[in-house]
Amino acid sequence: MVEKHVEQHRQLADGWARASIFGMADGLVTNVSLMLGIAGSHSATHDAIRLAGIAGLVAGGFSMASGEYLSVRAQKELFEREIEIERRSLAESPVEERLELVELFEARGVDPDLAGKLADELMKDPELALITHTREELGIDPSSVGSPWRAATGSLVAFAFGAMIPLVPWLVTSSGKPIDISVGLGAASAVLLGGGIGRLTGRGVIRSASRFLLISGFAAGVTYLVGHFVG
Template sequence: MSEASVHAAGEQHLVHRTGWLRAAVLGANDGIISVSSLIVGVAAAPGATAGTVLLAGIAALVGGALSMAAGEYVSVSSQADTERADLAREAAELVRAPLAETRELAAIYEARGVDAGLARRVAEQMMAHDALGAHRRDELGLADDGGSDPLQAALFSAGAFASGAILPVLAALSPRGMVLYAVPGTALLLLAVLGALGARAGGAPIGRGAIRVVLLGALAMGVTALIGTLTGNIV
């Protein structure tokens, strides 16, 4: 094998990380911001007790993680159902009209810049090797690995949320007068670290990734603190 072939075989791109990276960052960010905001909103109410604040944080962590898991499970299951239906339809078309499907595959390659004659030969070879696999990849745009497992995706999403939420909940154990400082401080520090790590893993500027998520988190906590203060005064 040539040196170029070895390099190509071992080449890795940042785009390959975007699937799991996006899910992990979104889950953890959601856990940090939503749970911290709820804790701060409750703690800002004048009549809130330490037990009430902590209970709100725990409830937000558990409810949020379960909600993320349920949403991810339903989403991935629905996507898998759609993909299976498309593949079944494509398999039937391959049996019913293989020549038309070959022309369709050749047209796809030609539209991507392949010469018409070469596109036809490639399509014929792909159809002979793995017709359904070729249409799965090139017509439907589906991965060969069959996509994500719904249960695995649900557990991963719940775990990402809980991992982001747990430290703000622990910060809520601070003395009552310190909660409004400990929880936002913990949350903003976590958001900065997470934003920087996500940006670094994705090849984006670290400073920009950290600043934007910190600003959004601060805004969310500021709004909920204001709501908690106003609501507590009214009640």
């Protein structure tokens, strides 16, 4: 039970859940807005709107994946650098590092004698001492450092899934302008996604769903008007 609980926290910490949730939200809002912007133009054709949706899905998906990869990669490299510095300190200055452990334990209310014994036991195992130092002193958990490729993949798949929703009506029909179906699917998905975010974060489901629907609708509405008056 404890291991399962810890693993759930690790999944949130490594960027997978965050990238997936917000990637899907970005994909939905981006493609709804993009396609409605094109649809608002007086000269828009079915093929042009469909092509815009496909291009938005591909370009946006890889843009999100690239940004997520670079972000998580930079964070991972920073963590690894700090961990390596701490590793060298343990090897070169074990006495000072032991004193730091004692001070850390005492600062958390541990009896001085017990703090010294705990520090001595930890220093017998270099890897355990390293993990303790990085967690307590630097606030870094070596086991929860995220995978850049995993975060990038999650972001790409999630964005593509969200962007596909308003695109489906334009792919299954070869004529006309199924804008009403596209808008309806986008609105329903915004409510479901917003509610899911609210449930995941512990916020009110209705409040979160309404907020996301309002934001999505505003973005799509503004883009449609721009396309209508400019196009």
